[in-house]
Amino acid sequence: MNDDLREKFIAIVGTKNARVNQEDIAPYLREWRDRWEGKSELVLLPANTQEVSQILALATETKTPIVPQGGHTGLVGGGMPDMSGDAVILAMGRMNKVRDIDTAGNTITVEAGCILQSVQEAADDVGRLFPLSLAAEGSCQIGGNLSSNAGGTGALSYGVARDLVLGLEVVLPTGEILNDLNALKKDNTGYNLRHLFIGAEGTLGIITAAVVKLFPKPKGQITAFLGLETPAAALELFQAARDFAGQSLTAFELMPRLGVEFTTKHVDGVRDPLTTPYPWYVLLEVSSGESEDHAQSLLEHLLENQMEAGSVLDGAVASSVSQSKDFWHLRESMSESQKPEGGSIKHDISVPVHAIPSFMLDAEKAVLDIEPSARICAFGHLGDGNLHYNISQPVGADKQEFLAMDRVITPAVHGLVLKYNGSISAEHGIGVMKRDEMAKIKDPTALDLMRRIKKNFDPAGIMNPQKVL
Numbered sequence: 014m015n016d017d018l019r020e021k022f023i024a025i026v027g028t029k030n031a032r033v034n035q036e037d038i039a040p041y042l043r044e045w046r047d048r049w050e051g052k053s054e055l056v057l058l059p060a061n062t063q064e065v066s067q068i069l070a071l072a073t074e075t076k077t078p079i080v081p082q083g084g085h086t087g088l089v090g091g092g093m094p095d096m097s098g099d100a101v102i103l104a105m106g107r108m109n110k111v112r113d114i115d116t117a118g119n120t121i122t123v124e125a126g127c128i129l130q131s132v133q134e135a136a137d138d139v140g141r142l143f144p145l146s147l148a149a150e151g152s153c154q155i156g157g158n159l160s161s162n163a164g165g166t167g168a169l170s171y172g173v174a175r176d177l178v179l180g181l182e183v184v185l186p187t188g189e190i191l192n193d194l195n196a197l198k199k200d201n202t203g204y205n206l207r208h209l210f211i212g213a214e215g216t217l218g219i220i221t222a223a224v225v226k227l228f229p230k231p232k233g234q235i236t237a238f239l240g241l242e243t244p245a246a247a248l249e250l251f252q253a254a255r256d257f258a259g260q261s262l263t264a265f266e267l268m269p270r271l272g273v274e275f276t277t278k279h280v281d282g283v284r285d286p287l288t289t290p291y292p293w294y295v296l297l298e299v300s301s302g303e304s305e306d307h308a309q310s311l312l313e314h315l316l317e318n319q320m321e322a323g324s325v326l327d328g329a330v331a332s333s334v335s336q337s338k339d340f341w342h343l344r345e346s347m348s349e350s351q352k353p354e355g356g357s358i359k360h361d362i363s364v365p366v367h368a369i370p371s372f373m374l375d376a377e378k379a380v381l382d383i384e385p386s387a388r389i390c391a392f393g394h395l396g397d398g399n400l401h402y403n404i405s406q407p408v409g410a411d412k413q414e415f416l417a418m419d420r421v422i423t424p425a426v427h428g429l430v431l432k433y434n435g436s437i438s439a440e441h442g443i444g445v446m447k448r449d450e451m452a453k454i455k456d457p458t459a460l461d462l463m464r465r466i467k468k469n470f471d472p473a474g475i476m477n478p479q480k481v482l
Contacts, residue, residue: 014054014055014077014099014101018075018077019033019054019055021071022055022057022068022071022077022101023055023057025057025059025064025067025068025071026057026058026059026060026064026068030057030058030059030060030107031055031056031057031058032055032056032057032058033054033055037056038053038054038055038056038102040085041053041056041082041085041102041104042093042094043085044085044087044090044092044093045085045086045087045088046088046359048090048446049090049093049445050093050096051080051093051094051095051096051100052094052095052096052097052098053080053094053098053100053101053102054098055101055102056101056102056103056104057101057102057103057104058104058106058107059103059105059107059108060107060108061108062108062182062184062190062221062222065103065108065184065219065221066184066188066189066190067188068101068103069184069185069186069187069188069218069219069475070187070188071188072101072186072473072475073186073187073188073473073475076473076474076475077099077100077101077475078094078099078100078101078475078477078478079100079101079103079186079219079475079476079477080092080093080094080100080101080102080103080215080477081103081105081156081160081215081219081476081477082102082103082104082105082157083105083106083125083126083153083154083155083156083157083158083160084106084128084129084149084152084153084154084157085152086149086152086153086157087157087161087441087442087444088359088361088441088444088446089438089441089442089443089444089445089446089447090444090445090446090480091160091161091214091215091442091443091444091445091477091480091481092157092444093445095478095479100478103219105125105126105154105156105157105219105221106126106154107126108124108125108126108127108156108221108222109124109126109127109128109131109154110123110124110127111123111124111127111131111132111135112124112222114135114136114139114141114227115196116139116140116141116227118196119141119226119227119228119229120179120196120224120225120226120227121135121136121141121143121224121225121227122194122196122222122223122224122225123135123155123222123223123225124155124156124221124222125154125155125156125157125159125219125220125221125222125223126154126155126156127154127155128150128151128152128153128154128155129145129146129147129149129150129151129153129154129155129158130150130151132145132155132225133145133146133150136227137230140229140230141227141228141229141230142227142228142229142230142231143177143225143226143227143228144167144170144171144177144228145158145163145165145167145171145174145177145225146165146166146167147163147165147166148345148346148348148349155223155225156219156220156221156223158174159174159175159178159181159210159211159220159223160210160211160212160213160214160215160220161174161212161214161440161441161442162174162175162211162212162440162442163440164394164397164399164439164440165394165440166264166266166341166344166345166394167263167264168394168396168397168399168440169262169263169264169265169394169396169397170260170262170263170264170300171228171263173440174211175208175211175212177225177226178207178211178223178224178225178226179195179196179197179198179224179225179226180193180194180195180196180197180207180223180224181193181194181206181207181210181211181220181222181223181224182194182220182221182222182223183207183210183218183219183220183221184218184219184221185217185218185470186217186218186470186471186472186473186475186476191206191218193206193207194222194223194224195224196224209466209470212442213481214442214443214444214477214480214481215476215477215480216467216471216476216477216480216481216482217466217467217470217471217476218470218471218476219476229302231263231300231301231302231308232301232302232303232304232305232307233300233301233303233304233305233306233307233308233309234263234298234299234300234301234305234308234337235298235299235300235305235308235309235311235312235330235331235337236264236296236297236298236330236331236336236337236340236341237295237296237297237298237299237312237316237328237329237330237331238286238287238294238295238296238328238329238331238340238343239294239295239296239297239316239325239326239327239328239329240287240289240290240291240293240294240325240326240327240328241291241292241293241294241295241324241325241326242291242292242293242326243292243293243370244267244293244369244370244373244395245370246293246323246324246325247267247293247295247324247369247370247395248366248367248369248370248395249319249322249324250295250297250319250324250325251265251295251366251395251396253315253318253319253322253324254297254299254315254319255396257311257314257315257318258299258311258315261299261300261301261308261311262297262298262299262396263298263299263300264296264297264298264396265295265296265297265298265394265395265396266295266296266297266344266392266393266394266395266396267293267294267295267369267392267393267394267395267400268293268294268295268296268343268344268347268392269292269293269294269389269390269391269392270290270291270292270293270294271388271389271390271405272347272350272390272392273285273290273294273343275347275350275351275353275354275390275405276343276346276347276350277343278350278353279349279350279352279353279354280342280343280346280349280350282339282342283339283342283343283346284339286329286339286340286343287327287328287329289327291326291327295395296340296341296343296344297312299311299312299315312330316328316330344392347390347392347401348401348403351390351403351405354388354405354406355405355406355410355412355415356405356406356410356412356413356415356416357390357403357404357405357406358403358404358415358416358418358419358422358423359401359402359403359404360400360401360402360403360423360426360427360430360437361399361401361437361438361439361440361441362399362400362402362426362427362430362435362436362437362438362439363397363398363399363400363430363435363436363439364398364400364430364433364434364435365398365433365434365435366395366396366397366398368398368433368435369395369398369400371433372400372429372430372433372435373391373400375429376389376391376402376425376426376429377389379425379426379428379429380404380422380425380426383418383421383422383425384404384407384415384418384422386407386408386410387404387405387406387407387422388404388405388406388407388408389402389403389404389405390403390404390405391403398435398439399439399440400439402426404422427450427454431454437450437451437454438451442481443480443481444480444481445479445480448479448480448481448482451481452482460482463481463482464482467482
């Protein structure tokens with residue numbers, strides 16, 4: 014990038030809102046998994062939609078690649094520039110206003126740079142619930158959540174990010190502003206354009222604001238940490254819980270013993286809720302719109318029946334909000350707890366809920382046939398079919414040698430996912446990591462439509478290049 018063009022970009026946001034020194038740019042080039050590298054000579058921090066519009070208009074005119082970046086918590090390389098150094102990083106963190114809260118309509122209008130936890134807290138302040146919840150909620154931003162169609166632990170009852178959005182404000186690559194901040198639950202006036210941008214990972218435009226749904230806060234909520242023998246027993250418990258509690262079943266998370274051992278070993282303040290170890294665990298949450306007593310009664314009846322049936326071997330019920338948070342901290346720390354154990358080959362997959370036990374058996378055999386000493390740490394959202402099928406290196410193995418086995422292990426795991434009519438990307442997105450693989454397995458007509466949409470929206474090809482497609 015020549016000096017004249019750089020100064021034009023900087024003039025849009027002001028000198029203090031641009032990063033030009035490599036020391037200042039460095040944090041924007043680090044990603045959590047340490048898997049992808051990138052270069053950039055310029056980071057811009059816009060304050061409003063108009064500045065984003067001016068930046069994209071200039072980028073299209075000069076064919077300058079733009080990489081949008083939110084909280085930088087992605088796991089597939091979607092927020093990283095390539096190694097050419099040509100891309101400008103557009104960091105959205107300054108656009109962090111809550112524009113409106115409508116308690117009658119149960120909506121909140123927020124800018125893309127709002128931290129997810131801040132949106133949750135703003136909803137809580139007015140007696141409402143924003144149910145999108147992720148382990149990274151203290152740092153991830155709502156724009157990134159929507160651009161990747163984030164899932165999280167609340168998807169079982171409330172749906173994924175896409176299901177929570179009523180309207181969007183989006184800046185197109187040309188600088189045009191799509192004002193579709195619609196708070197209506199019913200609107201059949203033409204194509205539903207917002208769904209093109211949700212999950213597009215910034216390849217079609219930049220989400221600058223959104224109207225998202227709020228819900229009544231539960232009047233009672235009980236969390237239990239349960240020990241089980243097998244994933245099949247967990248599936249049996251899930252079916253019973255769903256049939257008995259209905260929409261009151263708001264979370265159902267599956268965890269292996271290995272994951273609990275990693276977490277209690279490496280994460281400060283985490284302890285095993287049960288005195289006896291079990292092969293598998295379920296974190297189950299029941300919520301009630303009536304009262305705490307009603308939630309307690311639902312959970313007690315469910316556990317009594319399932320212990321008699323033998324699907325639940327042991328359990329601990331949180332006796333306080335603090336203890337419930339401890340249970341959730343264990344679950345949400347499971348991914349980061351694998352890092353000190355060395356290399357980890359990770360998969361964000363989904364299969365039909367009924368197929369999870371069979372898939373787990375088949376995948377374990379396939380992985381151990383390749384590396385008999387691999388340590389499988391598969392956990393996730395059993396209630397919606399989404400598993401983080403992670404595999405840690407053997408004890409004492411060379412990290413890089415193990416990670417090189419990704420080229421054999423991942424096709425084996427993903428091949429089984431496809432056999433079970435599942436998805437190789439449940440909630441983390443495609444980014445760089447799965448781009449080439451998606452091109453091989455996606456329906457050709459679907460891929461062609463995606464490419465045509467991309468070309469029409471972004472004829473200059475500036476938006477997050479080399480991602481998704």
